[in-house]
Each structure stands twice: as C-alpha cells, then as structure tokens.
Amino acid sequence: MSLHEQKRVAIVGGSGYAGGEFLRLALGHPHLNVTQVTSERHAGTPVSLVHPNLRGRTTLKFRKAAELDEADIIVLALPHGHAAKRIGEFEGKARVIVDLSADFRLKDPEVYQATYGEAHPTPDALGNWVYGNPELHREDLRGAARIACAGCFATSVILALYPLLKLGVLLPKDIIATGLVGSSAAGASATDGSHHPERAGSLRVYKPVGHRHTAEAQQELPGHFPLHLTAISTPRVRGILTTAHAWIPDGYSDRDVWSAYREVYSQEPFIRIVKVAKGIHRYPDPMLLDGTNYCDLGFEMDLDTGRVVLMSAIDNLVKGTAGHAIQSLNIAFDWPETAGLEFAGLHPA
C-alpha cells in the first residue's frame, strides 16, 4: 500500500441517512475518493443540498444509478430488499461491494425467508459475503470483496454479549434486550410517525416482539439461548442504548465480566468499557457518541439474583452503519483501522 493510495468510491442510494453518513466519513478519509453518488429522486442536484452539513465540502452532484461508472468500491445504501435484487447491476462495476442493508447479512436462506417474509433472490451468493462486524470478523474482512454491514440494533446487542457468551460467563437462559432508538434509524422519509409533533415527546414501543435483527444476532453469537429483542423509539435523533438482561452462574462476579471484555476487546480501537463508580457519566450513554464510531459497553450485576444488566451505546448511523462500513474497508484494504473515524464526539452535546 502506498501512503497516498486512494480508492474510487461510488455510493448508490446516497440521499438517505446511511449513504449520507458514509459520504461524510469518506470525504474525510485519506484513502477514499468519492467519485459518484446516485439518487434517482435527486439526480442532477448537488449532494450538499440534501446533506447540508457537506456545504463547501464537496461539489459532487447526484446521478442516476443507470449512469454508474466504474469504481474501486461500490457502497450500496438502498432500502432493504433492493440490493439483493439489483446486485447484478453492480458486480461488474467494482471489485469491492459493501452493502449497508440487511440483504446479505444472513447466511441461511431459510432464516432469511423466515425473517424477511420472502425467498432470497440470490441464495447461492450469501456465502460470499462477510458479515461486516470488525470485532468478530476481522480476519475474514482482510481482502474481502463483499461486505454485508451489520445491523445497528444487532451490533449493539452482539458487541455487549459476544465476549460473555464466548467465554461462558453467561448461563444459557433467556436474554432480554431492549433498544432505545433514535428517529434517524427509520430513515430519511417523512411518515405519520416521524411527524415532529407526534414524535418529539414520544416514548413509543415500535417493536415489542419479533424484531428482525434477532436473526442476525443469533447467527453471530455463540451458543444456544433464547434471545428476545424489544425496540422503543426515543426523542433522540441518533443513537441506540441497549440494555440486555442476562444471567450469570453462581459465584461469578464483576471481575469475570471485566476479564471477558478485556480478553476479547483489549485491542479494539472502538470499544470502551464504561463503568465508573461515581459522577453522572457512570455507564454508556449515546449522548456522547453522536458522530463517533465507538461502542461503549458497561454492566452492573445483581448478585442476589444472578442478573447482569449489560449496556451498550452506539451511534446507529456510525458504529451501527456507515462507520462500521469504513472500519471494515480499512481492514479489507489494510489501512489504519481508525482512518476516517477519528472524531471523538462532543461534550456537552
């Protein structure tokens, strides 16, 4: 790799929040050069009209997907279901394809069908895709040509649970995880539910049971245990705070959770364990993570009952989507893993 290597990136479906966030991060990345952004609705318009934070940062204009030229990397930021159906359009155009949707995350076509309610259009291709979670699949990501970025809620659940399940710190009992989710997770299109007067003060359970990310999380997490996800919308715009209730064996203590996290994550650049004895910032809080690629993890234990409350916080658009994708590309191309992801986050925020 040359110090000055730059790869040409095309973002397909770049007017939404995931595509816009990838664009923001890529514009600040030393090895990425965004040369094309597509949007059917906004073709011909400067991208900075749709992503006003990028005023003065880029002169790119949206083009139609049909006008896509060659690139080194194509990033698909299409609505769920579209990437799989249209993958043929893109495969000849770039060596590396990153998909931000759910289309290529699940390995088992039957699980896909059970989860998304229709047969996968290219079931044989599923094996070619690496699940884009750097902490679990760093080795697979090196040199990868197909990266299926992990889902945001799934990421917050997986990163909290993985070390503990891997190292046997949890009992194989029901795990109940609740995600408190910001409004950006539902995308850039206005709906009745996203109308500000209906949403600004709301705490709204939008997926009490049957959340689709359950399948992803179960695919990635070791062991057999029932996993239950509930999702609640909050007045925040970005961020997910997940609390997961799990069960530790008799005789286990804080130390065991600490050491499991340390063993698995001590070298991870974007995982921080947040568990402070006093003050107001004792546990993970998505307030501190807007724009960052961190996943902050914390926990507290109830020794009387064996319950451990795991907590994880991420920015759903960064560590939950676009930052994840950048981090995966950094690994795939052997660039410094934190390249383009240096933002520390704001306080106060």
Added chain:
Amino acid sequence: MSLHEQKRVAIVGGSGYAGGEFLRLALGHPHLNVTQVTSERHAGTPVSLVHPNLRGRTTLKFRKAAELDEADIIVLALPHGHAAKRIGEFEGKARVIVDLSADFRLKDPEVYQATYGEAHPTPDALGNWVYGNPELHREDLRGAARIACAGCFATSVILALYPLLKLGVLLPKDIIATGLVGSSAAGASATDGSHHPERAGSLRVYKPVGHRHTAEAQQELPGHFPLHLTAISTPRVRGILTTAHAWIPDGYSDRDVWSAYREVYSQEPFIRIVKVAKGIHRYPDPMLLDGTNYCDLGFEMDLDTGRVVLMSAIDNLVKGTAGHAIQSLNIAFDWPETAGLEFAGLHPA
C-alpha cells in the same frame, strides 16, 4: 340562559390539530355538546384513534362533511382557503359559525387578495364576521353569528401591542416582532420539514419577511406604524414566544407600560402580566402554557435607547386557535367567559 343549556356543536375538518383541540376543550365544556365531527380521510373511524388523548372520553366517529346534520354551532377547521369557498354548504345548517382559518379575518378584500394571492370568493360577506379576539372585540362578539378566529402569531403580537398603541405609549416607529413557533403550528400532515430528524434540533427561520399575519395585526392595531414580523421554528411542539421591539417617547418608563396594560387588561381573565425581579420565571414562557388559554405578557425597557422589548407567550392551539374560539363562544352565548378553559397548565412541563 338555563344553567344546563347545551348547544349542539359540529366540527368540520376535525382530524387536524385545530379541530382536535377544539374537540378536547368542547368535551369538557358545560354548555357544548359535540354531536358531529367530520373528516373525509377518516370517515367511519372513532375520533379517539386520531386524537388518542380522547380515548375513553368520547365514542364519536368521524363522518363525511356531506353527511352533516343540523347543529347549533358549526366550527370550521379546514385548511386556509377552503372555508370561504365552501361556506354555502354550512350556512343553512347552524345559526352560529366559527371559522378557525384565515378566510374571514380580513375586512378588506383587497388586503385579502394582496395577502393570500387570490380574490376572496365572498367579499361581500366579510363584513358579517367578527374578528375573534375577545380582548379587542368583546362587545361585537355578544350574540355574534359569524366568528373568524384570530391567527395565532397575530394574536401574540396584537395582545402585546394593543394597549400601548391605543394609549400612545409607543412612538410611531418601526416595530419588529419575532415569533418563536412550535411545530404544531404547521398542522398535522407530515412533510420533509416536519420529519423528526430534520426538525428536532432545528432553529429554522421559516418566514423572515412577508408573514401573512402582518395584515391581520395591522388591521386590528390602532395607529400607523410599520410592523415587521419574522417567524422562526423551534424544537417545541406547542407555543409561541413573541418578542417585539418598539420605541417609547422620552421620559416614559416602566410605569407607563404597566399602567397601559392594567388599564386595558385588568379585567381580562386570560391575560397575565409576568415581570418578576428575580428567579428563573421572570418573563412569559410558553413552556408553562401548554393546554391553557392564557396569554402571558411581559416587557423590559432600555431607557438609554428608548427601546422596549415586549414579550408575549401563548399556546398556539389554545389562545392562538381553539381556546380563543371557545372564549368567543362563551361571550357570544353569555356563558361564563372561562367555561371550559379552566386548565392552569403544568409545572414542570
């Protein structure tokens, strides 16, 4: 009037925020009996599905406007421009009509045309309508059969300025008023601008110049002076905080403003002068007014420059729309003026 007199009310266009708020207030009013609520889109649906605060409060269902039966009072809560065009549909159905839109507020058809960009469909009828601002038109409202409810921003401006202009406490110089407005003022329909992620953190100037309520305010306010309105949207859902910069003659002081407000408003049940020397609630704040019919007024003077900063706060949906309408009906029917408008507001809120 019997103590138990009840008038039948029909609300036309009852699925929006103005109609819903009128309905909420009317359901708690001793002399109003809402018998019909129309909505083309929701006909057949219980009103409490659209206005979920009314669960358990009413079993009314929406009907189509074409099915409207007789009533004593019809309240029109239609989009601007519709009431005037369709007024013929309603005139035979009830003795009293209250319009919550801007259609019948302006007396002068030419001003209407200049303001709203089209000729008024029934210019000759404009003289029949009383401008529904109880503080200025209480006598005209007694027994009135046509009430055109004052606009929300206009109300906040008029109530702050009226006593001072009437009693000569202000110089005939430019008055600059800025309204900080909640998102409910733009209505119940989702738009790109009302999408929560775009609106939650926004401070957005949406009408720097040319606000249509200027015409209303100038019609109602005594004297000749240039009035300039600017409207900015805020992260609140309800409420308007207006600050108006005006100019006092040499030698005038706080006392003159106080006494003008007292002279004109001392008997007003919904006007409060808020000007406290210390503490955190020194001036009007819409935070305290959600759901109430109050207009809180305050001011501060800069004796060095002759500038006085007038402040007024209202709930745009109550004192700015539906509460105003109820208060006007209370006067029209000689009911206690505060009937149905007793809610004190919340603290904290």
Added chain:
Amino acid sequence: MSLHEQKRVAIVGGSGYAGGEFLRLALGHPHLNVTQVTSERHAGTPVSLVHPNLRGRTTLKFRKAAELDEADIIVLALPHGHAAKRIGEFEGKARVIVDLSADFRLKDPEVYQATYGEAHPTPDALGNWVYGNPELHREDLRGAARIACAGCFATSVILALYPLLKLGVLLPKDIIATGLVGSSAAGASATDGSHHPERAGSLRVYKPVGHRHTAEAQQELPGHFPLHLTAISTPRVRGILTTAHAWIPDGYSDRDVWSAYREVYSQEPFIRIVKVAKGIHRYPDPMLLDGTNYCDLGFEMDLDTGRVVLMSAIDNLVKGTAGHAIQSLNIAFDWPETAGLEFAGLHPA
C-alpha cells in the same frame, strides 16, 4: 356528604414538584380548599413564584411548617425519610394524613430496613397506613385516615402486572421491567446530573439493579416470582414508560391477557387498555398523559417463546404521585372518584 362540602388542606413541603402538583390539582377540586402550604426555604413568598403555572390561580404564600394550623387533611410532600421522623408534628393537626413519600408504604419494618438502609422510626405505626393505590385498595381507602401514596415506578409496574398475576396468566418466572423515566422524578433541586447540557440528550441508566421500588411492587403483587427493575432516565420531563417482560403458559393467547385486564379493570376510571392494530398510537405512550391521572396499559405477545411484553405509561407526578393521592382522597371521603382529575391530556403534546 354535602354537595358543597369542602375540606381544608395543608400541604407540607409544598415547594417541590410533588407538592406543587398536588396543589395544582387541589385548586381545581370541588371539595378541597387549600388553606396552607409550607416551605422552609420559601416562607413568606407567594406560591405562584415557585409554581409559576399558578399565577392568578392562588394568592397563597408559603409558611414555615412550625406555623402549621389545623386542617382537615395534611399532605406530606417531604423528602424520603422526613415524614416518618416528623410524623408526630402532624398527627394532632388533622384527622387525615396523606404521605407522598416512601416512608409508610412498606408494611414490614425489616423490608423497610433492607430497602432504605435504616430502621423505620415508627415501625408500629406502619399497619395504620393504607397503600395508596386505588385499583388494589379501594375498599381499604374508604374512610382511611392514613394514606401512603404508592411510588411512581412501582405504580406503573403494579398496574401492568396485578391482574395477570392475580388470575394466573403469568408463569412464576423472572419478570424484568424497565422504566423510562422523565427528569421530574428526581425532584426540583438542581444537581450535576440534572444540568440541562448533561441531561437534555441523555439516555442514562441510573438504576440498573437494586431499585427500591422493587420492595413495594413485591409487597403488592400476588404470588412468588423474581421481579427485576431497571430505571433509565430519558429526555422527557414527565412520564414513565414501563415495559415488563413476563412469561405466559403454553396455550395462552392475547385473549387471556385481555380478559384478565377486563375482569379486574373494567370499572376503573383511570385505566385504559391501549392496543391498536394500526396507526402510530398503538401502545401506551407517556407523551399523551402529561397532567392526566391515566395509566395506559398495553401488551404484545411472542407466541413462539411465551414472552409477553407488558407496557404501561403514566405521568409520574399525577398517577404516580399527586393524582393518585387525590384519587385516594376522593375514595376516602366518598367523593366522585374523578373529581379534580378530569384533564384529558394534550395531543399533540
């Protein structure tokens, strides 16, 4: 009871949010006449300076507790621990005492000590107090002279679970409840954690394990099962949304939950079951309840796993504190149960 009966009320510790909310409700109550409000810090000051929503509603001034005169009802709104220590001061001053704190809720002094970390100062008196939850203790409340108002988070948990546990709809397995709580629950005093820049955007787990309301909830709920509570602060000011994960026996379905709720709550004036198939207001949402005495309940079932997600929403200061107290007094004095609690809540809000 005379139609015009009025009882004199004294509020002790009336400058906080609980006392202020009781005052607001009592001022609108046909049978309550607030004659005294105490505050050591604000003695001599008009109550409306501290509770600015009450401007123009009352001319009461705070006095010191030492100056307390006789009343019919004393409402104690003191910090936890103070009411029990000072109860002797108040017992001769009024026949009926209502305590809004946690001091007299627990029947068992040992549980009190285990929960609050010190011996109860008047353990023998605990039996005289009725737990102020009207839905569970209506008969005990009739004529009661000592009412210990239920805690806010406890109330939201108890009301969601009680019918299902009573009627055997739940398995005796772990129940995990998460409360999303507004900032007013922490009281009226500014702290590092309540500083707006630190709190406005925060989702902060403040009590992952060991919440004190566990003891209350377990005292009141029938059956033996492990109950786990987690509390998270949200950007809202008022309101609690509780989701409780519990387990249903094989073969049970929605119908069983519905019928349990109906059997127990069908006559309850402040309980609403909210479970709508479509639209954006499908489940309980505290957004709709600010200022109201409602507890909205909902649920959703995962038949594959036997998990049921119960949801309950309240305003922590009303159904969670002061409204609860008013409702209990209405029962104690045989007044209409909804007297003073008629506010429907706002939409939008």
Added chain:
Amino acid sequence: MSLHEQKRVAIVGGSGYAGGEFLRLALGHPHLNVTQVTSERHAGTPVSLVHPNLRGRTTLKFRKAAELDEADIIVLALPHGHAAKRIGEFEGKARVIVDLSADFRLKDPEVYQATYGEAHPTPDALGNWVYGNPELHREDLRGAARIACAGCFATSVILALYPLLKLGVLLPKDIIATGLVGSSAAGASATDGSHHPERAGSLRVYKPVGHRHTAEAQQELPGHFPLHLTAISTPRVRGILTTAHAWIPDGYSDRDVWSAYREVYSQEPFIRIVKVAKGIHRYPDPMLLDGTNYCDLGFEMDLDTGRVVLMSAIDNLVKGTAGHAIQSLNIAFDWPETAGLEFAGLHPA
C-alpha cells in the same frame, strides 16, 4: 515551521465547557500537544471523567493552577473577571496566552467599566491583546502573543454585519439582533435555571436589553449606529442562531448583500453563505453546526420596507469560543488555518 512542529499547551480552568472543548480540538490538532490541564476542584482526577467524550483519547489528569509548569501556549478558560486579575501568574510561563473570557476583549477601560461594572485591573495591558476574530483581525493575529477570543453572541452578530457596514450596504439606523442560545453558553455549573425540568421545554428571554456583548460588537463594527441585542435561551444545548434586522438604502437589492459578503468573505474557510431557494435547509441553522467551526450566514430582504433580515448560526463553543481560539492560533503560528477544525458536522443531528 517544521511539518512536525508541536507546541506545548496548558489549559487553565479546563473542567468547564470552554476549556473542555479547547482540549477536544487540541487533541486532534497536528501542532498542539496538550501537556497540562488545571482544575482546582478536580485536581488529581483524569480529565476524561469530567469530559467523558475523551475516554480513551487522553490520559491527562487535572492539576492545580499552582502547579503549572512552563508551556508554549497557555489557554485561560477561567470565569469572567478571573483572567485579568490573575494574569501575572501566567505571563512568565508561556510566550503565548489565549484568553477565552471577556477580560481582554475591550480596548477602552471605560467601556470595560461601564459594561462589567468594575474597573479593569490591568487597563494598560489592554492594548497588547488582539481581538481573536480571524475574519477581522487576521493580520494582527500573525505572530500574536496575546489573543482575547471574541465572545460567542458577539461573533454571530459581528460576522453577519461586518461586510455590510464596511461596504455601506446598511443605513445607519437601529439594528436589532436576537440571539437564540443553547444552554451550554451558561457554563458547566448546575443552577436553578439549568435544572432540566425547568429548561428542557423553555423559551426564556434571559437578556432582553443590556447584553454585555453589545460593547464588543460596537467596538469591532465600523460606523455609528445603535445596536440592540436580545438573548433568548432555547432547548438546544449548543448553538446560536442570530437574526439581525437592519435597513438598506432605496434601490439596494439581494445582489448588494451577496456581493458585500463575497467581497469580504470569499476566501474565508469557515464562512458559508446559506440562502437556498427551496427545500428545508434554506437558511443557516445551528442544528447543522454542532462541533464545527463554521459560521453560516444568510439573509432575506423585504424590498417594500427596506428591512433586511440577516441570519447567522454558529456553535457557541466552537466558532464562538474554542474553535475561534484554535483558528487564531493557527494564524498566529502560521499553521494551515483549518488545522484541527476539519469536522464537517452531522446530518441528521
């Protein structure tokens, strides 16, 4: 200058928001090496406990100011009034001193006294300080050893008005500017007014007249005209949106404002003119600027009345304080002017 030159920075008073923000920016700056941060209250504590966004970013601990060692640059982030009184402590410790307070901004000791109510402790030193506004004083900043950072509200006013006043596009009439300000502007200490339940929903006029930044703005702006400032707090944490009402001569139009801004600001890296014909992001909005050093400017004209509404948006802690300081240092040391200030801002946010 070497490509790898690094200057040692000491931040005095580093536990507040201004100092914390400077620290965040400095940690990402290629030429700044923060070696010391002082806080009397937190001495001995890791800075990341107070500024939790910096977890994993620095191992610095607070020390007491008395333990201050030599540095190349000292940044004073002390409460207003302290820097001037204690300046002697710092002058021998570093060649370059940057003050973030108001202490050294005003050139005229009499204006200082009239504004801040006490005599300046070192009036003779005032002439040594450069007013830290890069757009107006770039040449003075080159090599400067004393930089008094411009105030946040003053900056938003000055940058909007300066080109128009300089080039004669405005009449010498009253200019009325309203600043909508986030809660972080009041600092990191909890107060009654910053208590979340009292602030979250508030729109609070906190300085209707007599704002101290008037003196700064008048010192920096060319020409003689009355300037009136009003400040209102909003529910945002960061950001200022200023609207200024000014007056244009007959015959002037949009073009004149455009060309004045272009003439003065076309080379400015942090000034953007935002005036878009359609869409929802037509004017400056602080929502888009959190964490960035931009000042976005816009305007709209009312040709009928000659009023122009100027709009400016900044992040009060960045372009209004710490970013300004970094930009000034970049100029002083001849580093690239955008070094350390590259963050584009988030959308959505």
